Amino acid sequence: MSEAGIIDGKVHAQALWRRVADEVAWLKAEHGVQPGLAVVLVGDDPASQIYVRSKGEQSRAAGMYSVTHRLDAQTPQAEVVALVAALNADPAIDGILVQLPLPSAIDEQAVVEAIDPDKDVDGLSVVNAGRLATGRPGLTPCTPLGCMILLRATLGDLTGLNAVVVGRSVLVGRPMAQLLLAADCTVTIAHSRTRDLPGLCRQADILVAAVGRPAMIRGDWIKPGATVIDVGINRVPFSDPAKAAEGRTKVVGDVDFKEARRVAGWITPAPGGVGLMTVACLLANTLTAAKRSRGLVESFPGGAEGR
Numbered sequence: 001m002s003e004a005g006i007i008d009g010k011v012h013a014q015a016l017w018r019r020v021a022d023e024v025a026w027l028k029a030e031h032g033v034q035p036g037l038a039v040v041l042v043g044d045d046p047a048s049q050i051y052v053r054s055k056g057e058q059s060r061a062a063g064m065y066s067v068t069h070r071l072d073a074q075t076p077q078a079e080v081v082a083l084v085a086a087l088n089a090d091p092a093i094d095g096i097l098v099q100l101p102l103p104s105a106i107d108e109q110a111v112v113e114a115i116d117p118d119k120d121v122d123g124l125s126v127v128n129a130g131r132l133a134t135g136r137p138g139l140t141p142c143t144p145l146g147c148m149i150l151l152r153a154t155l156g157d158l159t160g161l162n163a164v165v166v167g168r169s170v171l172v173g174r175p176m177a178q179l180l181l182a183a184d185c186t187v188t189i190a191h192s193r194t195r196d197l198p199g200l201c202r203q204a205d206i207l208v209a210a211v212g213r214p215a216m217i218r219g220d221w222i223k224p225g226a227t228v229i230d231v232g233i234n235r236v237p238f239s240d241p242a243k244a245a246e247g248r249t250k251v252v253g254d255v256d257f258k259e260a261r262r263v264a265g266w267i268t269p270a271p272g273g274v275g276l277m278t279v280a281c282l283l284a285n286t287l288t289a290a291k292r293s294r295g296l297v298e299s300f301p302g303g304a305e306g307r
């Protein structure tokens with residue numbers, strides 16, 4: 001039996017980044033506009049520092065104005081909200097991203113809701129969730145947006161396909177389901193209380209795993225020929241006992257890749273799939289916000305997911 005085709009996140013992310021960079025150059029040349037992205041990092045979480053650095057580097061490389069505000073972990077919530085308010089009012093800034101998680105003393109949702117919804121390039125505010133749910137133009141969370149771009153590029157028209165999304169988080173599962181619904185899929189959302197999850201997954205033409213459990217989805221859960229999008233990023237010890245003994249870890253997805261590849265038609269690797277799309281989508285959202293606020297024709301009509 002033939003193996004599933006690999007949906008290469010690197011190739012798609014580079015193509016999207018290139019498209020954004022070209023648009024930014026055009027905006028500057030034709031309209032004198034340089035889209036601006038502000039990233040706010042509170043505290044010194046090592047993973048967050050890496051993500052924030054990459055967002056800054058990639059936005060600058062695409063020709064955007066990019067600024068990172070690094071605040072001490074002890075910064076009071078009111079001060080973070082005041083910074084967000086200043087960025088809301090700053091005409092040089094089109095997109096604001098507050099890197100999550102925030103220190104436990106800060107109410108994350110309160111900070112996210114302080115962001116002007118038209119600058120909320122992470123798409124996590126209630127206003128943008130509502131816009132997505134009601135089919136109005138908004139800003140869509142970057143990870144599900146990236147999944148949608150991969151699906152469109154691989155399958156084209158998704159009309160009528162059965163999609164199962166495993167996971168119902170505000171960050172991934174819910175917006176993913178909304179995007180698939182908007183693309184005329186028949187959508188089921190599964191979660192930790194779902195009965196007969198393997199049987200449900202076997203009905204899916206499109207299976208999206210956003211769970212956070214290493215290799216939970218096995219090969220025999222997958223319908224032959226299905227397209228599998230693995231959002232999971234899980235750190236596990238190396239299977240090689242010598243490396244594991246050194247405390248070394250590797251990243252695996254929510255899907256058992258080896259098993260799934262023998263059954264699926266298409267699959268995203270993890271790492272190397274969805275994760276690489278997230279920053280490119282952040283830049284696409286910043287470009288969309290910059291154009292919308294100036295009444296310019298959007299680069300991604302109907303949204304960057306390519307409807």
Ligand SMILES: NC(=O)c1ccc[n+]([C@@H]2O[C@H](COP(=O)([O-])OP(=O)(O)OC[C@H]3O[C@@H](n4cnc5c(N)ncnc54)[C@H](OP(=O)(O)O)[C@@H]3O)[C@@H](O)[C@H]2O)c1
Nearest residue numbers: 143167168169172191192210211212231232233274275278
């Ligand atoms: N850039 C990226 O690629 C990116 C971005 C974000 C997240 N991720 C990764 O994606 C994964 C999911 O992230 P998240 O933020 O959505 O996680 P989350 O908020 O923890 O949500 C996990 C979801 O999975 C469900 N779940 C947990 N155990 C389950 C089980 N045994 N069977 C069925 N469903 C189960 C939960 O159900 P309940 O609601 O019933 O608890 C919940 O809805 C993580 O590995 C994360 O690291 C990747």
